[in-house]
Amino acid sequence: MVYQKNRDERNSEILSQIIQLYTATAIPVSSKSVAESMDNIVSSATIRNIMAELEEDGFIEQPHTSAGRRPTDRGYRHYVDHLNGRLSLEKHKVKKFEEEFFEKVRSIKDLIEQSSHLINRQLHYASAVMLPDTVSQYMKHLELLKIKSDTVMAVLVTMTNIVENYIIKLDGDIEKGQLNKIANFINEKCEGKKVSDILEYLKGVNSVADKNSELGAMSAFAIRLIDGMAKTDIENEIFITGMDCFSGQADFSNSEDFRNLLKILSDKKLMMKIMKGELSAGGMRFYIGHENEPEPLKKCSLVTFGYEFHGTPLGRIGIIGPTRMHYENVFQTVNYLIEVLNSKIEGLS
Amino acid sequence: MVYQKNRDERNSEILSQIIQLYTATAIPVSSKSVAESMDNIVSSATIRNIMAELEEDGFIEQPHTSAGRRPTDRGYRHYVDHLNGRLSLEKHKVKKFEEEFFEKVRSIKDLIEQSSHLINRQLHYASAVMLPDTVSQYMKHLELLKIKSDTVMAVLVTMTNIVENYIIKLDGDIEKGQLNKIANFINEKCEGKKVSDILEYLKGVNSVADKNSELGAMSAFAIRLIDGMAKTDIENEIFITGMDCFSGQADFSNSEDFRNLLKILSDKKLMMKIMKGELSAGGMRFYIGHENEPEPLKKCSLVTFGYEFHGTPLGRIGIIGPTRMHYENVFQTVNYLIEVLNSKIEGLS
DNA sequence: AATTAGCACTCGAGGCAGTAGAGTGCTAAA
DNA sequence: TTTAGCACTCTACTGCCTCGAGTGCTAATT
Helix, strand or coil: CHHHHHHHHHHHHHHHHHHHHHHHHCCCECHHHHHHHCCCCCCHHHHHHHHHHHHHCCCEECCCCCCCEEECHHHHHHHHHCHHHHCCCCCHHHHCHHHHHCCCCCCHHHHHHHHHHHHHHHHCCEEEEECCCCCCCEEEEEEEEEEECCEEEEEEEECCCCEEEEEEECCCCCCHHHHHHHHHHHHHHHCCCEHHHHHHHHHHHHHHCCCCCHHHHHHHHHHHHHHHHHHHCCCCCEEEECCCHHHHCHHHCCHHHHHHHHHHHHCHHHHHHHHHHHCCCCCCEEEEHHHCCCHHHHHEEEEEEEEEECCEEEEEEEEEEECCCCHHHHHHHHHHHHHHHHHHHHHHC | CHHHHHHHHHHHHHHHHHHHHHHHHCCCECHHHHHHHCCCCCCHHHHHHHHHHHHHCCCEECCCCCCCEEECHHHHHHHHHCHHHHCCCCCHHHHCHHHHHCCCCCCHHHHHHHHHHHHHHHHCCEEEEECCCCCCCEEEEEEEEEEECCEEEEEEEECCCCEEEEEEECCCCCCHHHHHHHHHHHHHHHCCCEHHHHHHHHHHHHHHCCCCCHHHHHHHHHHHHHHHHHHHCCCCCEEEECCCHHHHCHHHCCHHHHHHHHHHHHCHHHHHHHHHHHCCCCCCEEEEHHHCCCHHHHHEEEEEEEEEECCEEEEEEEEEEECCCCHHHHHHHHHHHHHHHHHHHHHHC
């Protein structure tokens, strides 16, 4: 019935007002302040009635009887789910970043780094950025260097201009000429291929080649190499910055909470695991308050989005702030970042 | 006079006791607790007399009349300056780390990373680690790759197995063969040289070569390249980890102080500046409380030490904790790290 | 039927006084 | 030179009180 719809619409609007006020001040908002923020088109008493309804619906809550209301996680969720309609107007507001932040970007690493800066400086939230896995990258060039009699360094340059290196220790000596041959072989056959595909390709070659032939030895060595690279670099390739954003915020005045949060954010392995789970998520995702997993993050919100190359998801970027986050700004900035990142990445190669 | 010396010696010992008690508990220590910690060889009244002297000397202070005493920065300084004698006994205590932490170290980057882990996990303090400047490194190999018609990537491998890359945009096109020639030229002439020396060498070549000759063009290009590399990488090559160590500590229960500290530690540029100033310091250095510069660090202590290759200082590592730091442990661990780092670094090439 | 003014009620924040006890400095005795 | 003893000081903690912001409900108004 039309009747009901109007009511819901207005309730949503009041909720939105409450969220914006609470986001700005961190103080539970009173009916009076809502009325004022709406230029008193309705009285505080009316707002009180609506607020009672919103509370019944679980969108807002009172810390105690004689206090104002603040949004619940559910309230934020409702707000975020209905963001799409409300904005996408002020796109120009974000545009000015471009020149500042993405000026002399040469590699995907620069891009990711700049994104994290932008999140810290413009949004004032923490960021967790993942560099791409080696395996999901496309190879441009491989170089093999003998760095000791029995030690070889492989330097892999990807299409997105990331340089990975891997050091491998051999059982015996190996000749320089032999190394060059192997490098040439891989470069010729595999340039432009995805690293994971290269591995499969080499396995194919190896499976049909005579074990004692040159091709057999070469492909066996190459497999060992690429496989080693793929397994190695995964560990620490995550960077968390801007943790200091939480310390000013009233939300974490409870130092126990703050301490726990810092501990989580400082734990690269854990953060990597969280972000890793997101890899195939696609698009922008909001995780609000209790929707997050390790206890200390339940007072935070996490917004993640991915970047990709030729349609393959390469990595993901996370924005972490208090649940009382400025979702609107985040939404707009992320939309902008997704666009810029993906286009710039394609432009790299 | 012998008399005086004994008095000073005993006062020092009491100071040391006070510091150890205060380091453990963060509570101003009373005369009684000092007496007890010394098995009541003297009474608390005697301790009180000595404490009065120590206070007069500025080594300890009272937060207020009816409280115990805590060390002043000057007290810590005295303690630290007299550490040498007191310990260097339990060297074996630290040895067990070696296997855990420095097992499969392949490059200087790994070494530095592991050192920072060790500081975080074993000492529970924050660490600031600097990676080496490109210019102070010794070159092993240079590779030039054409990544676009007008863009070249240089990949530099150093004797300590660091891989640096630099992307340079040219005015016009360049041929692959030409690139290889330049790379070969540099590799032949400069392998094993320090990067800063290479730059000088090339300038020398360039100054006598005919500008229109191949040698002139090659050396000009090489200069532009190496110079660019040297200038680029300096910015962000510092990593701060373990900031969460401060949050538990009673010292920073004042959240304002904590907030400010976090802000400083998160500021890579600033931290880089601080550590940079230390580069040529040599050996282990203690900076206690107010001896540090930006205001928020005045409640901390910073201990720095360097690592080197063939006698050239490469970089420096900093340990940052509350002024109420466990200096003894730090002293021992740093001594150990200096030894291990420098020997392992030499072993890399 | 929806809105609003008015009013009684609730509850936390903050100020104030009183108490307990930890720790000191001083004095006089050992 | 050390120590026991004691008076003194100052914080931390507690309970009590008041103030006021904010609510929910009721009755009047549109």
